[in-house]
Amino acid sequence: MAEILKLSDAIARFVNDGDTIAMEGFTHLIPFAAGHELIRQSRRNLTLIRMTPDILYDQMIGMGMVRKLVFSWGGNPGVGSLHRLRDAIENGWPQQIEIEEHSHAAMANAYEAGAAGMPCAIFRGYQGSDLARVNPNIRSVTCPFTGEQLASVPSIRPDLAIIHAQKADRDGNVLVEGIVGVQKEAVLASRRAIATVEEIVDKLDTHSPNAVVLPSWTLSAVAEVPGGPHPSYTHGFYARDNSFYVAWDAISRDRNTFLEWMNTNVLASSPEAFAQRPPHRQVEMTA
């Protein structure tokens, strides 16, 4: 059963230095508040997995917490580069970072294989791509029935998954709606999992018998953090703060500007501040 905890307590109890962590959310429901708590509690030497490391992983990489990144698309969606990721890869600042690079299809398959308890994923992919040349974890298998050469990658089995979702009930069952990405797979593939939610309610009130619900016993902890994915969003609650994604380009381009922003808005802040951040109730953020 998931314990309902304060976010800071959940991170303190279930996250260790050196962990392999998947913080998922495909543009939608990105667990920013949990990532910022990891930054405040200064976890180190992490291996971060994520299909689309956007601003959150840019921040964690820039704060020197990350040893290795496993990913398939590392940009600021619709805006351009992740400057902190680029600075780490191109210049080793603030430290060298190892990368393991895939395609989306490979990572989605690898999460699914992890959830299914398989050692590897098998799919039709990477044909003719140089990614197979630079990533030794991209291999091939021969179909025993047809002889077709298929791509194979190791399944993803993180120490910890962190996701954000719409709601949990008081037993810690969690409802995810909208663009559901690979969150269910990430949670089921991981040894431990933490979910932050917009609200904890008496009853989930799912609108369909097929709603995506993660039972309490698949999670280690649930924390109520309204606004937790800002500048990402929560379907049914508030929209994506696209203007912040645009603003991040200038904030993150320069190392000192970035560090000042992190000091003010992360290190000197708290999970409660997220409640004021979604666009419809936004207070001025220091840029």
Next chain:
Amino acid sequence: MKYTSSEMMTVAAARALKNDDICFVGIGLPSAACNLARLTHAPHITLIYESGTLATNPDILPLSIGDPELCETALTTVPVAEMFRYWLQGGRITVGFLSGAQVDRFGNLNSTVIGDYAHPTVRLPGSGGATEIATSCGKTFIIVRHNPRTLVSQVDFLTSLGHGKTGVERKALGVKTEGPAMLVTDLCVMKPDRATNEFTVVSIHPGETREQVARNTGWNVRFSEAVSETPEPTDLELGALRELNDRTARAHGVAAAE
């Protein structure tokens, strides 16, 4: 109506899409072209984004592939693993619309690095969905701005397979889909030569010249025997594109994608 070269590019790209296409849409230039097609001659086109949004009808262009607008206007939204396994790998998509930082004469795309992989000059975002979109869709269209840094003789890194490094590898690898069938830029439209698979200029946009196309292409570009002039954007096409861009700019509070 007067129009820009970017508008001409988007309109020419949109025209290539059909009403019955099931289209896997890349963000940026492809997204504008695909939605323009839906708003003009192809109202029943099915647009699919890799976030799992299936048959989506956004009123504005999304900034990211997972904007709320895409999910709210979709027929349904499926998990990302299902999107790549059942819908893309399963062979349900007729056309993939891609862009990239570099494209060569055989439609191979680079969206990974400029320079050496281990010590890149520029680290680009990477494949995203492109690597398998390029091989699993029935065919692909490519849209890029025309300059010699983008249209290169050889891609620094082959992220997504076109017809292969010499135009024959796609078939040799056993990839059964057609591959790059069109390259649209702000200067011209190219299609692969039937014998060699090399992109060859088939139409030049009004006001542009062969010399401009040649000067801005990183390989010794060939022209088909009957090069035509791309028909100008109609008032209907331009009106729909400008309204789409205006709505997008108002919604995002930033300059619209073209």
